[in-house]
Each structure stands twice: as structure tokens, then as C-alpha cells.
Amino acid sequence: MFGIALSLKLSHFKQLFEQPKALIIGLTSQLLLLPFLTFLLIILFQPQPSIALGMIMVAACPGGNISNFFALLAKGNVALSVGMTAFVTVLATVLTPFNFSFWGNLIPETAELLTAIHVSFSEMLKTVLMLLGLPLVMGMYFAHYFPKWTAKISQPIRILSIVFFAVFVVIAFANNLRLFLEYIHIIGIIVFLHNGIALLGGYTLAKLAGLPDNDAKTISIETGIQNAGLGLVLIFNFFGGLGGMAIVAGWWGIWHIFVGLSLSWWWGKKVDG
Numbered sequence: 001m002f003g004i005a006l007s008l009k010l011s012h013f014k015q016l017f018e019q020p021k022a023l024i025i026g027l028t029s030q031l032l033l034l035p036f037l038t039f040l041l042i043i044l045f046q047p048q049p050s051i052a053l054g055m056i057m058v059a060a061c062p063g064g065n066i067s068n069f070f071a072l073l074a075k076g077n078v079a080l081s082v083g084m085t086a087f088v089t090v091l092a093t094v095l096t097p098f099n100f101s102f103w104g105n106l107i108p109e110t111a112e113l114l115t116a117i118h119v120s121f122s123e124m125l126k127t128v129l130m131l132l133g134l135p136l137v138m139g140m141y142f143a144h145y146f147p148k149w150t151a152k153i154s155q156p157i158r159i160l161s162i163v164f165f166a167v168f169v170v171i172a173f174a175n176n177l178r179l180f181l182e183y184i185h186i187i188g189i190i191v192f193l194h195n196g197i198a199l200l201g202g203y204t205l206a207k208l209a210g211l212p213d214n215d216a217k218t219i220s221i222e223t224g225i226q227n228a229g230l231g232l233v234l235i236f237n238f239f240g241g242l243g244g245m246a247i248v249a250g251w252w253g254i255w256h257i258f259v260g261l262s263l264s265w266w267w268g269k270k271v272d273g
Contacts, residue, residue, distance in 0.1 A: 022077070025209045026084045026219045029202040031091065034223055035059045035099050037197045042107060047190060049109040050244025051183070055194055056110065057231045057245060058252050060099035062092035067225040070260045074267035076218035084222045096230075097125045117239060171236075180247050187244075191251050195259055199224035217267050225260050228253030 038059040042052045063085050071081035105111040180187070202223030206216035231249040239245055 021209070022080050022206075022211055022215045022219070023084070023087070025206050025211060025215075026080065026202075026222060027088065027091075029205050029219050029223045030063065030084070030088055031095055031099070033201050033205055034198050035103050037201050038194065039103055039106065041190070041194060041197065042110075045190060047186065048183075048244050049113040051187065051190065051248055052107060052110050052244075053104060053113060053239075054231075054235070054245035054248025055190065056100055056103045057235060058194070058226050058228060058249055059198075060096045060103070061227040061231045062088045062096065063222045064225045064227045064229075064256070066257065066260065067221050070221045070225060070264040071218045073261070074217045074221065074264035075214065076221065076264075076267070077214045078218075080215060081218045081222060084218070088222070094125065123238075183244075183247070187247055187251055191248060191255050195224055195252065195256055198226075199259070199263065221260065221264065225256050226252065228256070 035056070038055050042055060047055070065085065068078065068081045068085060070076075072078050101114075104114050199220050203216050203220035206219040207213075211219070228249045232246065232253070235245045235249055
């Protein structure tokens with residue numbers, strides 16, 4: 001999050017208030033529509049409680065930092081993408097634990113698992129504030145007062161964050177290899193559908209609201225590209241790397257990069273054509 005914050009400025013927040021309709025639709029898509037669609041998908045497929053909790057965790061996280069690059073590649077509204085990343089990241093300090101707790105306790109099987117593991121909303125809130133809030137404030141402060149140093153360290157920190165994410169994914173799969181091989185067909189289908197309805201839901205909602213295509217593409221990307229790295233950190237911290245949860249978040253983190261690149265490239269080519 002410190003790396004994301006280095007590229008954020010107060011002007012990014014101000015830009016969103018200049019186009020409030022796109023902001024409202026984007027926030028509705030990412031913070032309300034995606035968790036709701038996730039809930040419906042869980043009701044429909046009835047996956048194992050740990051897999052369902054992994055889906056809820058991913059849906060509760062803010063957008064991933066690569067969404068801004070995908071918006072640029074797709075010829076979307078990059079200013080809206082960066083602004084939404086900033087705004088949702090701030091809101092996620094509270095809404096990530098809230099959404100996870102709310103939707104997790106709404107389904108009897110996952111609620112039973114949460115009770116058995118004794119997951120505390122207040123403890124998760126403190127952890128998310130430390131993981132998101134503190135690095136966000138520090139990063140924006142550093143970028144504002146030390147712009148030259150920021151320009152030098154931004155790229156290395158981004159690369160380092162990718163390495164850390166890769167390490168979490170490797171650990172998640174190494175610790176749950178048997179479970180992954182046993183349920184790869186189920187998890188593969190679920191992540192494919194989950195990510196698909198996130199991207200399609202964001203795009204459809206934006207078009208129904210009458211937003212232009214570049215805004216719709218951006219909101220689709222912001223809804224479908226989630227911060228799976230944060231999800232994995234929370235899963236390891238609160239659930240001890242619980243098999244189904246870790247595999248869903250880890251596989252989502254890999255899958256959404258492939259889909260994001262492919263979809264953004266296709267959208268960008270359509271504009272060029």
C-alpha cells in the first residue's frame with residue numbers, strides 16, 4: 001500500500017468530485033454490487049465454507065494497484081481509475097472488515113466457521129488500518145514532501161510488492177497443494193465465474209447508468225481487479241492460511257492479471273481499430 005500511496009495526490013480525490021456520477025456508480029459497483037454478486041454465486045454453487053470465505057474476502061478487498069495500468073491499456077478513463085483506487089483504498093480501511101464480517105455472517109455455513117475460528121471484527125479492523133491506513137498516510141506524506149526521492153523509489157517498491165505477492169501465492173499453494181490438486185476443477189470454475197461477474201457487473205452497471213464507454217471499461221476493471229495480496233495477508237494473519245481461502249485468493253491474484261491484460265488489450269485494440 002505504501003507503493004500505491006506514492007503515486008496518489010490530493011488532486012486525485014478532487015478529480016472524482018468533478019465527475020460525481022462516475023464516482024457513485026464506481027463505488028456502488030465495487031463496494032456493494034461485487035459483494036452481493038459474490039453472495040449470490042455462493043448460494044448458487046454452495047462451495048465448501050472455506051472456499052466461500054475466500055470469495056467473500058476477495059470481494060471485500062479494495063482494487064489492486066495494477067488496475068490503473070489496465071485502464072491505461074484499455075483506453076479507459078485513467079484519472080477515474082487512479083481516483084477510484086485512492087478513494088476505495090481509504091474507504092476499505094473500514095469497509096473491508098465490515099463487508100467481510102457482514103456477508104460472512106449472512107451465510108450459515110461461513111458464519112459457523114467464523115465463530116469456530118473466533119474472528120473478531122474489531123481485531124480485523126485494527127489490522128486493516130495498519131495494513132492500509134498507515135501506509136497510505138505515510139506514502140502520500142512522503143510523496144508530497146520528498147518528490148525527488150519518490151520518483152527514484154516508486155518503481156523498485158512496485159517491483160518489491162509484486163515479489164512479496166508472489167511469495168504469498170507460493171506459500172499458499174505449497175501449504176495447500178493436496179487441497180489445490182483435489183479441488184482445482186471447482187476452484188478454477190468458481191474463480192473464473194467470480195472474476196467474470198465482477199468485470200461484467202461493473203461494465204453493465206456503468207452502461208445502465210448512462211456512462212460513456214471509457215468510464216464503463218474503467219469501472220469494470222476497478223471492480224474485477226481486486227487486491228488479492230491484502231486478502232492473503234489477512235487470511236494468513238487471521239485464519240492461519242486456511243486452505244480454501246488461501247487457494248481462492250492466490251488463484252484469483254494470478255487469474256485476474258491474465259484476464260485483466262487480455263481484456264484491456266482487446267478493448268484498447270478496438271479503440272485503435
